[in-house]
Amino acid sequence: MRETSKSAAPASDITAEPYGRSAHSFGLMGATPFDVDADGTLDWGFAPDAARLLRCRPETLPHSQEGLNARLDMASRRRRNTALRSLTWDGARYRVSYQIDGLDGRRVWVEERGQRLSGQGQTASDITAIIIDIESRKLEEAKAIYHASYDPLTDLWNERRLREAVSTMHRGLQYFGRNGALVRLKLSNIPDINDSYGYDTGDHLITALAQRLSVKFPAPDLLGRIGGISFGVALADCEADEMTSRVNKLLSYLSDTPYPSPHGNLYAEVNASCVPMSAKGGVDIEALFSASRAALAVTQDMGARYVPYDADKFRNHNVKPKTQAEDVIAALNDRRVSLAYQPIVDAKSRDLHHYECLLRLKRGDGEIVSAGGFIMAAEKLGLVHLLDRRALEIASETLLRYSDIRLALNVSAATVKYLETADAYLDALRALGPATKRVTLELTETVALEDPAMASRFSVEARMLGCEFSIDDFGSGYTTFQNLMAIEADSVKIDGSFIQDLSMTPHKQTFVRMMVDLAQTFGVKTVAEMVETREDADLLKRLGVDYLQGYLFGVPSAAPAWQRHTGA
Structure with missing residues (x-):
C-alpha cells in the first residue's frame, strides 16, 4: 500500500x-x-x-x-x-x-x-x-534457510556447509595432532542412466547412494553433496598410508552391490580422489577442495576409479576458473565492457548533482548485463585494475564531450595499493586536465582498511589534480572515521542495506542518524544509495542526508538523459 x-x-x-x-x-x-x-x-x-x-x-x-x-x-x-x-x-x-x-x-x-x-x-x-x-x-x-545448508534432493549438507564443517574439523585435527583426508566421489554413469531411464531414475540412484553413504559415515566423519553428481567425505582420522585402502573399500561398498529401482537393479560407477589434511600447519579450504577436484580430474583422464594422491603429479593439473585471464583481456579488447550511468540527486531540491558510472558487460549472445561477477573474477585473477582503467577511459570521453557533467568512478583496492597501477591510473587522470574537477573517485572501506598509507598517497595526488573522494558502502565494514580521514574523504556513501525499508525500520533510522551526525561533525557530505520509495527519500532528507541515489530517481542507463537530449 x-x-x-x-x-x-x-x-x-x-x-x-x-x-x-x-x-x-x-x-x-x-x-x-x-x-x-x-x-x-x-x-x-x-x-x-x-x-x-x-x-x-x-x-x-x-x-x-x-x-x-x-x-x-x-x-x-x-x-x-x-x-x-x-x-x-x-x-x-x-x-x-x-x-x-x-x-x-x-x-x-x-x-x-x-x-x-x-x-x-x-x-x-x-x-x-x-x-x-x-x-x-x-x-x-524456512525452506530457504534449510536449503542454504542442505541439498534438497539428498538432505545431505551442501558444499558451502561442508566447507565450513571441514574447516572446523581441521582445527580439531590440529588440536589433537591427528591427520585426516578429504575424499571426493563422482557418480560418473548418471548421464547414461538419465538417457536410458529418465532423470527420475537418475535422481533415485543419487538418493540411494547418498543413503548408503550416510550409513557408512556417521559423526565425526563429515558428508555432503558438493555437485550434481559429486559427494565429499571428510575423514576425521586417516593417516597417509591408510588412504588407498580406505578409498578402495569405499568404492567396493558403493559399486559392487546393486541399487534396486523400478527398472531393475542399477549399479553405481564411482570415481574417487583423496587428499590429505595434515595436522601440521594451516589449511586453505579453497585449495583443499581445488586439489580434490584436480586429483579427480587426473583419475578420470587416466580411465581409473582411483589414483593415489601425488602432490607433484597433480600440481600441474589445475582446474581452470570459470573466467580466465584470456576472457578478461578478450572482453576489453573486443570493447564488450561499457558503462551505465545512474543519477545522484540533491536531497533537498531533487536536482541532479552527478552520475555514478557502473560497469556493464556484453555477453556472447549480445545481452548487456551487470559486470558484478566478472569484476569478482577479475579481482581473483589480479586484473581488476584493467577494468578500472577502462572505466576511466570511457568516462574521460564523456567528461571531455559534455562540460557540465559530473561523474563518480569506482576504484578497486588492487588499483590503489600497488604503486605501478596507482601511478598508471593517476597518469590517465592527469590527461583529463581541468575536467578532473568534475570527477569523484569512490573507494570502498576495504581500500582504506587494507593499506591506509597507499590509500592516503593516492588520494593526495588525485586531489592535487582536482578530484573529490567518496567512501563507498560506508557502514558495511570496520573502518573508523580516523581511517577515512587519512584519505580526506569529501563524502561517504551509506551502504544500501541500511537504506532499504528505512521508513519502516526504526533501528535503521537510528543508525543512519548517527552516521549523518558523525559525518557532519567532520564536515563530510553523505550519500544514501538504494533509495526506492518516496517515504524513504523524505525521511532521509529530514535526517540530514545530502544526496540520494536509487531507482526512485533513475535506473543505471547506457543512454542517460544528456545523450538523449543532444542526440548523441
Whole structure:
C-alpha cells in the first residue's frame, strides 16, 4: 500500500462504504484492513474476512489494541508495541511480523503494516493498517534457510556447509595432532542412466547412494553433496598410508552391490580422489577442495576409479576458473565492457548533482548485463585494475564531450595499493586536465582498511589534480572515521542495506542518524544509495542526508538523459 502523496487522507477515503468492495479484494489477497482510533479502538474493514485470517469467529474478533495483543505471545507483543511507538510523526509507517493465536489452536504468522495519519507527541493515534497472512511465506523462508545448508534432493549438507564443517574439523585435527583426508566421489554413469531411464531414475540412484553413504559415515566423519553428481567425505582420522585402502573399500561398498529401482537393479560407477589434511600447519579450504577436484580430474583422464594422491603429479593439473585471464583481456579488447550511468540527486531540491558510472558487460549472445561477477573474477585473477582503467577511459570521453557533467568512478583496492597501477591510473587522470574537477573517485572501506598509507598517497595526488573522494558502502565494514580521514574523504556513501525499508525500520533510522551526525561533525557530505520509495527519500532528507541515489530517481542507463537530449 505505497502512498502516492505526502498528505494524509482520512481512512474513509482509502476504501469506501466503509471499505466496501475493497475489503473483499483484500480478502482475496489474504489480507484484512482495519483502523485504530486515538483511544485504541480497532475497526475492522470486513469482519468475516478478518475472522477467517485470524482463525476465529466474527463475534470474537478483538476490538482494542489490548485485545489484539492478548492473542500474542510476549515476544510478538513486544515487537508490535515497539513498532507502534515508532510512529512519532504524521505519515510515519511501520511494519512488523508476529504469530497470533487462532481459536483452532494453531499459531498463524501475519504481517501488520500501518501508517499514522494524525496525532501529537509520542502517542500514535488515527492509524490505518492492514494485516496480511504470511504463513506460506514463512514456510518458504524456512525452506530457504534449510536449503542454504542442505541439498534438497539428498538432505545431505551442501558444499558451502561442508566447507565450513571441514574447516572446523581441521582445527580439531590440529588440536589433537591427528591427520585426516578429504575424499571426493563422482557418480560418473548418471548421464547414461538419465538417457536410458529418465532423470527420475537418475535422481533415485543419487538418493540411494547418498543413503548408503550416510550409513557408512556417521559423526565425526563429515558428508555432503558438493555437485550434481559429486559427494565429499571428510575423514576425521586417516593417516597417509591408510588412504588407498580406505578409498578402495569405499568404492567396493558403493559399486559392487546393486541399487534396486523400478527398472531393475542399477549399479553405481564411482570415481574417487583423496587428499590429505595434515595436522601440521594451516589449511586453505579453497585449495583443499581445488586439489580434490584436480586429483579427480587426473583419475578420470587416466580411465581409473582411483589414483593415489601425488602432490607433484597433480600440481600441474589445475582446474581452470570459470573466467580466465584470456576472457578478461578478450572482453576489453573486443570493447564488450561499457558503462551505465545512474543519477545522484540533491536531497533537498531533487536536482541532479552527478552520475555514478557502473560497469556493464556484453555477453556472447549480445545481452548487456551487470559486470558484478566478472569484476569478482577479475579481482581473483589480479586484473581488476584493467577494468578500472577502462572505466576511466570511457568516462574521460564523456567528461571531455559534455562540460557540465559530473561523474563518480569506482576504484578497486588492487588499483590503489600497488604503486605501478596507482601511478598508471593517476597518469590517465592527469590527461583529463581541468575536467578532473568534475570527477569523484569512490573507494570502498576495504581500500582504506587494507593499506591506509597507499590509500592516503593516492588520494593526495588525485586531489592535487582536482578530484573529490567518496567512501563507498560506508557502514558495511570496520573502518573508523580516523581511517577515512587519512584519505580526506569529501563524502561517504551509506551502504544500501541500511537504506532499504528505512521508513519502516526504526533501528535503521537510528543508525543512519548517527552516521549523518558523525559525518557532519567532520564536515563530510553523505550519500544514501538504494533509495526506492518516496517515504524513504523524505525521511532521509529530514535526517540530514545530502544526496540520494536509487531507482526512485533513475535506473543505471547506457543512454542517460544528456545523450538523449543532444542526440548523441
